[in-house]
Amino acid sequence: MSARRTIEVALGTSGLDGQGNPLRAPLVAQGGRAVALDAPVMTPEPEMESDHMLINIGPQHPATHGVLRLVLELDGETVVRCIPHIGYLHCGFEKIGEYRQYNQIIPWTDREDYLNSPGNNVAFALGAERLFGVGMTERCKVLRVILMELSRIISHLVWLGTTSVDIGAFTPFLWLYQERENVYNLLEGWVGARLTTTATRVGGMAADIPDGWVDGLRAFLRGFPKTLDESVRMLETNAIWAGRTVGLGAMNAQEAVNAGLSGPMLRASGVAYDVRKDFPYLDYETYDFDVPVGTAGDVYDRFLVRVEEMRQSVRILEQALQRLPGGPVNIDDPRLILPPKHKATSEMESMIHHFKLVMEGPRPPIGECYVPVESPKGEKGYYMVSDGSAKPVRWRIRPPSFVNLSAIPKMVEGHLLSDVIAINASIDIVMGEIDR
Numbered sequence: 001m002s003a004r005r006t007i008e009v010a011l012g013t014s015g016l017d018g019q020g021n022p023l024r025a026p027l028v029a030q031g032g033r034a035v036a037l038d039a040p041v042m043t044p045e046p047e048m049e050s051d052h053m054l055i056n057i058g059p060q061h062p063a064t065h066g067v068l069r070l071v072l073e074l075d076g077e078t079v080v081r082c083i084p085h086i087g088y089l090h091c092g093f094e095k096i097g098e099y100r101q102y103n104q105i106i107p108w109t110d111r112e113d114y115l116n117s118p119g120n121n122v123a124f125a126l127g128a129e130r131l132f133g134v135g136m137t138e139r140c141k142v143l144r145v146i147l148m149e150l151s152r153i154i155s156h157l158v159w160l161g162t163t164s165v166d167i168g169a170f171t172p173f174l175w176l177y178q179e180r181e182n183v184y185n186l187l188e189g190w191v192g193a194r195l196t197t198t199a200t201r202v203g204g205m206a207a208d209i210p211d212g213w214v215d216g217l218r219a220f221l222r223g224f225p226k227t228l229d230e231s232v233r234m235l236e237t238n239a240i241w242a243g244r245t246v247g248l249g250a251m252n253a254q255e256a257v258n259a260g261l262s263g264p265m266l267r268a269s270g271v272a273y274d275v276r277k278d279f280p281y282l283d284y285e286t287y288d289f290d291v292p293v294g295t296a297g298d299v300y301d302r303f304l305v306r307v308e309e310m311r312q313s314v315r316i317l318e319q320a321l322q323r324l325p326g327g328p329v330n331i332d333d334p335r336l337i338l339p340p341k342h343k344a345t346s347e348m349e350s351m352i353h354h355f356k357l358v359m360e361g362p363r364p365p366i367g368e369c370y371v372p373v374e375s376p377k378g379e380k381g382y383y384m385v386s387d388g389s390a391k392p393v394r395w396r397i398r399p400p401s402f403v404n405l406s407a408i409p410k411m412v413e414g415h416l417l418s419d420v421i422a423i424n425a426s427i428d429i430v431m432g433e434i435d436r
Contacts, residue, residue, distance in 0.1 A: 052080060055417075059087055063166045063421045066431035070408070070420065077417045082409040086402075089435045097395035101361030102128045102202050105395065110196035112397065112433035115158050117197050118187065119151035119375050125200040126281060127371035127382040132202060132364040134336065140204050140329045145282050145320045146217070147199055148373070149313040153224075154183050155376035155428075156306045163303070163425040164235065167244045172231040179227050182220050189213055202362065203337050204330030214321060221314055232307050245300040249411035249423035252297055259407040262400050263378025264305045265427065269297030275374035289315050299426040306428075309376075336362050361390030370398075377401050377428055399433035 053074045058064030067087030073080045093112060097105045109120035122144045129136065136144075157180045161173040184194040190209050191199045199206050235241045251261070256269035266273055274291045276284040292308035294301030330337045338357055339350035366388045372381040378400030385394040404427050412420050 050076060057420060057424075063425065065162065065425075065429065067435075068405075068424075068429070068431060070424070072412075072417065072420065074417060079412045079415055079417065079420060082412045082420070084405060084408055086405070086434050087431065089431050091432060091436060093436045094395050094397060097392060099391060101390050102364075102392070103361075105392075106200060107196065107198045110198055112399065112436065113155075113375065113377065113380070113401065113430045114195060114432055115155040115430055116151045116375050116377070116380075117195060118147040118199050119155075119373065120380070121197060121200040122148050122282075123371065123373040123375070123380055124382055125202055126373065127369060127384055128202045128364070130369045130371055131367060131384050131386055132336065132362065134203055134331060134333060136204065137328055137331060138325050139208075139327045140331075141282050142320050142324045143205060143209065143329060144200070145284070145287075146317060146324075147197075148282070149316045149320070150183050150186065152313050152376045153310050154180055156310050157183075159306060159376075159425075159428045160231070160303070163422075166421050166425045167241065169235065169238070169241065172234055175227050175231050179220075179224050182224070186213070186216055186220065189216065201330070201337070203333060204328075208329045214324070217317070218321065221317055225311065225314060228307065228310060235303070242300065244419075244422050245303060245426075246298060247296070248299045248415060248419050249426060250296055250298040251407065251411060255410070256297060256407075259410070260403045261378070261407060262403065263375070264302055264309065265378060265404045265407075267292060268294035268301040268305045270295055275372050275379055279372060281371075281373060287316050287319050299422050302426045302428075363388060363390050372398070375400060377430070378404060397433065397436050399436065401427075401429040401431075402434045405429050405434065 055072050055074060057070040057072060059067045059069050064070065067089045069085040069087060071083040071085065073082075091111065093108045096108060100108070106121055106124055109124045110117040112120055125144075157176045161176040161180075164170070164172040164176075187197055187199075188194050190213060191197050191206055193199075251259070251265075251269050253270040256266050256271060261269070262273065270293055272291050272293045275281075276289075277291055289312045290308075292305045292312070294305050334350075334353040336357075338344070339347075339354055343350035344354040345351070364386045366386055368383070368385040370381055370383040372379050374380075379398065380400055381398030383394070383396040383398070384392050387393045408424060408427060411423050415423065
């Protein structure tokens with residue numbers, strides 16, 4: 001069954017029992033809301049003259065998830081206009097990067113989209129390696145795929161758990177965060193860190209996986225799908241969840257493309273664009289996985305797309321474990337890779353390489369590059385410019401959260417105030433990568 005068909009089936013049968021009988025009345029859109037066909041017809045109240053009102057949602061509101069402030073112009077409870085303010089988090093990553101060596105920038109990538117820290121590490125390393133004109137070992141390539149797909153699962157688990165809380169369901173949040181904790185335990189066993197991993201280096205990895213780590217990942221892959229299925233079952237057949245998601249914040253394919261959306265936001269609108277398929281990296285073209293695509297482009301479709309993406313990540317991880325080769329994780333290039341400590345303290349040439357790498361840093365040739373990857377939130381890209389020195393002249397981040405958030409004024413107009421919370425949650429933003 002294709003991913004597109006999977007989502008269509010989920011949309012078509014979420015309200016049926018095992019014999020095909022409806023669990024609840026079919027839903028239809030009525031005035032921007034999902035209502036049951038057998039629901040009583042609501043007689044509209046007569047028009048009344050009223051002044052529009054301006055209110056703020058955030059930055060104190062817990063459902064804005066950060067420093068985001070939404071200024072809403074309301075006609076009663078209907079949103080007439082939305083003006084998003086991204087706040088003053090302003091981490092300054094891009095400017096800081098101009099004063100850091102390439103490997104020293106990697107810890108800052110942890111703190112952009114901090115729910116995708118390992119994925120950011122890999123993306124930056126890929127960009128720097130293209131700038132340096134070097135590759136990576138086969139073992140490093142597969143380990144980076146494992147990192148990126150675990151990172152995708154972490155991010156989507158946080159999204160589904162917090163969105164459930166925003167809409168009113170608490171139990172899935174607890175179940176999903178336990179699975180997230182299991183992934184963090186794996187990351188901690190690998191690199192010693194959980195949230196901010198700094199797992200990659202230009203030309204390789206910070207460390208190879210320890211003994212027994214693969215067994216821990218296999219155990220996670222056996223148990224995680226069951227927890228995910230149980231959590232989704234609680235939501236997709238729930239009339240309250242459907243009423244808060246179906247038909248809300250819809251963007252058709254043309255609107256999504258015109259807004260520059262990417263990731264699940266774009267694919268939920270019916271556009272099957274995935275950087276892993278369209279601009280492959282890390283040999284993703286050799287992995288067997290589907291790109292889930294929605295049809296309605298509403299909050300419910302975004303939910304289905306992200307759920308299916310987690311299932312596809314499990315498929316990719318299982319394939320990566322099967323093909324994980326032996327060998328080193330770092331390339332054999334003393335211009336980029338620090339020598340082993342025992343050599344740095346016993347061999348003059350190794351000590352010189354160590355000293356120059358630490359004090360001066362590796363120097364790429366003059367040039368520029370842009371490398372995109374498929375992050376959990378969409379197309380994440382790094383643009384780098386080198387003048388031949390050990391620090392980039394310019395480091396530019398293409399953050400999917402920033403671009404996706406720009407479409408919120410169109411998505412919330414005409415909806416009720418309470419729907420703004422669900423629509424905003426469906427975008428899946430992290431403010432750290434918005435105000436760089």
